[in-house]
Amino acid sequence: MSSKIYSLIESELKVKINSVRSVGGGCINNAEIITDNFGNTYFLKTNINSPPDMFFKEANGLNELIKASAIRIPKPILINEKFLLMENIKSSSKSKNFDENFGRAFARLHKYAGKEFGFYEDNYIGSTPQKNISDSEEKIDWIKFYLNKRILFQFNLLEKAGYSDDKIRKGISYIEDNIENILEGSENIPSLLHGDLWSGNYITDDRGEACLIDPAVYYGNREADLAMTKLFGGFSSTFYKSYQEEFPLPDGYDYRENIYKLYHVMNHLNLFGGGYYHQTISLLNFYRK
Numbered sequence: 001m002s003s004k005i006y007s008l009i010e011s012e013l014k015v016k017i018n019s020v021r022s023v024g025g026g027c028i029n030n031a032e033i034i035t036d037n038f039g040n041t042y043f044l045k046t047n048i049n050s051p052p053d054m055f056f057k058e059a060n061g062l063n064e065l066i067k068a069s070a071i072r073i074p075k076p077i078l079i080n081e082k083f084l085l086m087e088n089i090k091s092s093s094k095s096k097n098f099d100e101n102f103g104r105a106f107a108r109l110h111k112y113a114g115k116e117f118g119f120y121e122d123n124y125i126g127s128t129p130q131k132n133i134s135d136s137e138e139k140i141d142w143i144k145f146y147l148n149k150r151i152l153f154q155f156n157l158l159e160k161a162g163y164s165d166d167k168i169r170k171g172i173s174y175i176e177d178n179i180e181n182i183l184e185g186s187e188n189i190p191s192l193l194h195g196d197l198w199s200g201n202y203i204t205d206d207r208g209e210a211c212l213i214d215p216a217v218y219y220g221n222r223e224a225d226l227a228m229t230k231l232f233g234g235f236s237s238t239f240y241k242s243y244q245e246e247f248p249l250p251d252g253y254d255y256r257e258n259i260y261k262l263y264h265v266m267n268h269l270n271l272f273g274g275g276y277y278h279q280t281i282s283l284l285n286f287y288r289k
């Protein structure tokens with residue numbers, strides 16, 4: 001990594017860096033664990049090609065999640081356009097009740113509610129912009145927020161990127177006309193959401209409990225967060241059972257789940273292309289009578 005970054009860290013934190021170890025595993029960024037002259041460790045993410053506000057948005061998301069005091073979140077320490085230095089989460093093996101505790105903690109995160117849908121700033125979902133600044137109706141109406149800021153926003157990106165076609169257009173038009181029926185029975189509560197929780201976005205901390213990383217935070221309907229956990233799998237039935245015990249979902253979640261998966265699948269089509277086209281179509285068809 002650039003020695004400028006190390007010098008900045010040393011001068012801001014008033015420490016000397018003793019060692020730097022590269023860690024793999026990230027999708028987008030470079031990652032290193034830094035040890036200072038007091039033996040403290042830090043986790044450093046760098047990316048010279050990321051949008052200049054990306055690490056600020058990630059840090060603001062982590063800080064928002066910390067407010068809920070529901071689940072372990074690494075604390076941001078120093079942020080700049082080129083890097084994010086945060087608390088290093090030392091890992092150990094999963095505790096005996098890992099899944100149960102994780103499900104409960106995730107439910108407690110969702111009990112932390114905001115006043116309106118969205119967030120005080122736009123951020124990113126992966127490297128795609130995610131729109132959170134809502135108009136006066138979207139702020140109080142989840143269905144409007146979700147249709148405009150999530151589904152139609154990704155659809156417009158598909159159009160611009162040339163991934164859309166008549167099948168997608170017809171499916172989206174059906175969703176637009178029927179969104180009130182599809183999302184009927186939804187809570188209208190702005191829960192604090194991680195926003196991008198798949199199995200690569202949690203790690204196990206030194207107590208053997210879950211710690212969330214890499215969020216795409218906003219206040220929204222918690223079913224959107226749960227649907228994301230289902231998209232690629234990796235969460236156990238115990239996780240969902242204890243979530244449900246702590247904070248039961250309203251009836252009809254199973255029917256609504258696919259429309260929440262749709263946002264992420266369209267985002268994947270936008271980011272990675274072709275392979276996600278058929279999944280987009282099948283999620284759209286799920287709702288067409």
Ligand code: ADP
Nearest residue numbers: 025026027028029031043074087088089213214
């Ligand atoms: P990317 O943004 O490139 O996807 P991640 O934030 O997912 O990077 O981090 C990459 C990997 O580094 C994770 O899979 C995880 O194993 C590890 N990691 C992330 N954040 C921390 C942290 N604060 N402390 C320790 N390890 C971390």
